[in-house]
Amino acid sequence: MTGSTGDFAGRRIVITGGARGLGAAFVTALAEAGARVCFGDVLHDAGAALAQQLAVQGHDVGYLPLDLARPESVSAFVEAASQRMGGIDGLVNNAAITNSGGRLAGELPVQTWDAVLDVNVRGTWLMCVAAQRWLRESGRGAIVNIASDTALWGAPRLLAYVASKGAVIAMTHSLAREFGAEDITVNAIAPGLTEVEATAYVPGDRHAYYLEGRALRRPQTPADVTGPVLFLLSGAARFVTGQLLPVNGGFVMN
Template sequence: MSSANGLEGRHLLLTGAARGLGAVIARHLAEAGAQLTLADILEEEGRAVAADLGAAFHALDLRDPDSVAALGTALDGPLHGLFNNGAIATGIGGIGFEDVDIETWDRVIEVNVRGTWLMTRACAPALRASGSGRIVNVASDTALWGAPNLMSYVASKGAVMSMTRSLARELGPDGIGVTAIAPGILTTESTEYVPQARHDQYGTGRAVPGPQPPEDVAGTVAFLLSEPALTLTGQVLPVNRGFVFT
């Protein structure tokens, strides 16, 4: 059993856990006493993180429905939390909406939207079995203020927000809470391609000025995966230090 406000004894699954935000969150949750299962398409990096944390690891391709279903089937026992972090975020920006090629659009939507749905569907039985399942989806504040020249990504994260609200309704009767976080630009590998001017805009536009490391949102995610977070189900939390687009 977990403590009233902690993660001890809770089995949590994290996708996209090989590096960046996923790896940071995994380390934080492990330190909080959670039992972790990590998944990523980057097998070598993912297995290294899992070995360091004493976690289980599964190779996962969110574009492949069979791969997602296999992970759901392989889960060992009840699942108390799912962190839907796996996504395509790099190599797709800086392009006007008229110049986005269809292959890129489909790839981003398949991973970020369909992958989130498939992963949730695959884990639903194990989440129900835990009696206190929690799902945290990773959206983006770009879908809140409408970032330009990033159409496929913004569209995908807007969909994740809408899915969060709908899933909260469908899974609520089972006692499963569903929330989403919407970070801004974090200092991870996935944002290295972002122009410095945009980094500067975020730095000065935050209520708490300056860069935002991924560690900054770890505590929020940990709470949302805990039992008391059920009251926040259906909510999208902009974990961006009060950034306002001007």
């Protein structure tokens, strides 16, 4: 294996939440780098359209339905994706829901808390476990969990989401130690507020707060996040595991 971040020819990558936003950016960037990609989402029309668009361009990309709130859907998705590609070399756990935005902690319905944690935390765990066998057999397995810098600075009025992303970060550390014995790397990216469809609901003052607080004074785009994700999936990062990489233009610094 080379140490290059461009060694994706034939690599088999699974991505959750790939129909739009950051997920679609990951799907596209990996396909353009030569990887074989299978992605899942609950947004069936958007997922099928993206897969078709990339297939027309000559890329090996497939879409399969996936609902992280349903454990049986996770199992079926991983089985179908592994069969389609003949295995799995990398997993990007990108899918997540917010649902709690704008509410104070005491205003959160229990049902909302449970829904966010079910998808963002339980769903990520189930995906890692379901893909573990295939990643082990790959001999170069890599997992990248998409967290959020909201868990690093404690964004208010977003408690369920922040708690879920904090759990993803902690889970990344633990899984890295467990999966390391099988030569599977597990890392996390913590993006800042990114200009995508899913953040259109975010109030303008929160966007301004991020913009003013960044060392790099510009909006964050999906292209700012794809490079770090590809690096952590690549051969250049084979001895990097259990790490959290904030990607937010210097809004939060380690």
